[in-house]
Amino acid sequence: MTGDAVLERRSGWPSRWLPALLLLLLLLLQWRYALGALPFSSSRHPGFADLLSEQQLLEVQDLTLSLLQGGGLGPLSLLPPDLPDLEPECRDMLMDFANSSAELIGCLVRSARPVRLCQTCYPLFQQVTSKMDNISRTFGNSSEGPSCARSLLMADRMQIVVMVSEFFNSTWKEANCANCLSNNSEGLSNNTEYFLSLFNKTLACFEHNLQGHTYSLLPPKNYSEVCKNCNDAYKNLSTLYNEMQRMNGLENKAEPGMMHLCIDVEDAMNITRKLWSRTFNCSVTCSDTVSVVAVSVFILFLPVIFYLSSFLHSEQKKRKLILPKRLKSSTSFANIQENST
Numbered sequence: 001m002t003g004d005a006v007l008e009r010r011s012g013w014p015s016r017w018l019p020a021l022l023l024l025l026l027l028l029l030q031w032r033y034a035l036g037a038l039p040f041s042s043s044r045h046p047g048f049a050d051l052l053s054e055q056q057l058l059e060v061q062d063l064t065l066s067l068l069q070g071g072g073l074g075p076l077s078l079l080p081p082d083l084p085d086l087e088p089e090c091r092d093m094l095m096d097f098a099n100s101s102a103e104l105i106g107c108l109v110r111s112a113r114p115v116r117l118c119q120t121c122y123p124l125f126q127q128v129t130s131k132m133d134n135i136s137r138t139f140g141n142s143s144e145g146p147s148c149a150r151s152l153l154m155a156d157r158m159q160i161v162v163m164v165s166e167f168f169n170s171t172w173k174e175a176n177c178a179n180c181l182s183n184n185s186e187g188l189s190n191n192t193e194y195f196l197s198l199f200n201k202t203l204a205c206f207e208h209n210l211q212g213h214t215y216s217l218l219p220p221k222n223y224s225e226v227c228k229n230c231n232d233a234y235k236n237l238s239t240l241y242n243e244m245q246r247m248n249g250l251e252n253k254a255e256p257g258m259m260h261l262c263i264d265v266e267d268a269m270n271i272t273r274k275l276w277s278r279t280f281n282c283s284v285t286c287s288d289t290v291s292v293v294a295v296s297v298f299i300l301f302l303p304v305i306f307y308l309s310s311f312l313h314s315e316q317k318k319r320k321l322i323l324p325k326r327l328k329s330s331t332s333f334a335n336i337q338e339n340s341t
Helices: 003-011 015-036 054-069 088-110 117-137 148-153 160-174 190-209 224-229 231-251 263-279 289-316 325-340
Strands: none
Touching (some): 088 117, 088 148, 117 148, 117 160, 117 263, 148 160, 190 224, 190 263, 224 231, 231 263
C-alpha cells in the first residue's frame, strides 16, 4: 500500500489534500524541533503528541521528504511522468511525428535563402506525411489497437497535430514542389535536374570570368568578359526555363494554382536574370539582326508609302469639268455682242 493511502486510512484526510497537508506537517515538525531547543518550549508548547502518534509523525516526515525530493509541490507531482489517458503506442506515434516535424522545420528554414526547399526537404516532407498517415489510420481500429487518431487529432479544440500537418501541406503546395518532382515524388524530375545543372554551370561561368576583378576594392564597371563568354550558357538556361514554363502550362490548364514552376527553379532563374541584366548589364544579342532591321525600316516607311500611293491614285481619277449648254449659249452670245461692238 502506498504512503498516501496509508495516511488517508489512518488520518481520514482526502488524498487530493495530501501534498499540502504533508508540506504543512513538515513545517510544523521543523517548528516543533526548533522550539524544543528553547528552555521554555516544554511549558508553553506541550507538543504534537495529541495530533499524531510518534509512528505517524515518522511516516509523515518520510512521505514529505520523498515528495520534496521528487521536485513537485502540487497534486501533479504524484502522477506518473506520462499522461494517464494516452496509450504508449499513441505516445510513440506522437514523438515520431514531433521529431520528424522538427527536422522538416529546420530544413525549411535552412533552405529559405537561396530557395532550395523542394530539392532538399522532399524526403523529410514525405516522412512527416507518412507519420501523419500512421496516426490517421488508427481511427476506428479498436480491434487492432488504440485509436490514436481520436486522442491526438480530436481531443482538444486547438488540434495542434492537425494544425502542424496543415501548415506543412500548405507550404509544400504554395512552393509548387510537385512540379519539380517525379510522378511518385521519389526524386527530382529529369527537367529539374537538367535545369539545375545548367544553372550551376552558368554561375560557374560568371564566377570564372570575374576572377580578375576579385582583388579590386571597388566594384568593376566593365563586365564585357562575362557578357561575351557566358552568353551561350545564359541563353541555354533561359530557353530551357521558357520551355519548362510552356510545358507546365499545357499540362496544368485545368489547375490555375499549378501554373507556376516550383519555387526552386523560379528563384534560380530570377537570380540569374538579375545578375545578367542588373549587375553585369548584359543584353542578349539577336542573331537575326538583318531581318529585324529590315522589318523595322519597312514599318517606318509605311506611312510614306500610303500617302504617296493615295496622291498618285487621286491624280489618275481626277474629273474633268463639263460646262452646261446654257452656259455655253450665254457665253457665245456674249462673244457675238463683243464682236459687233
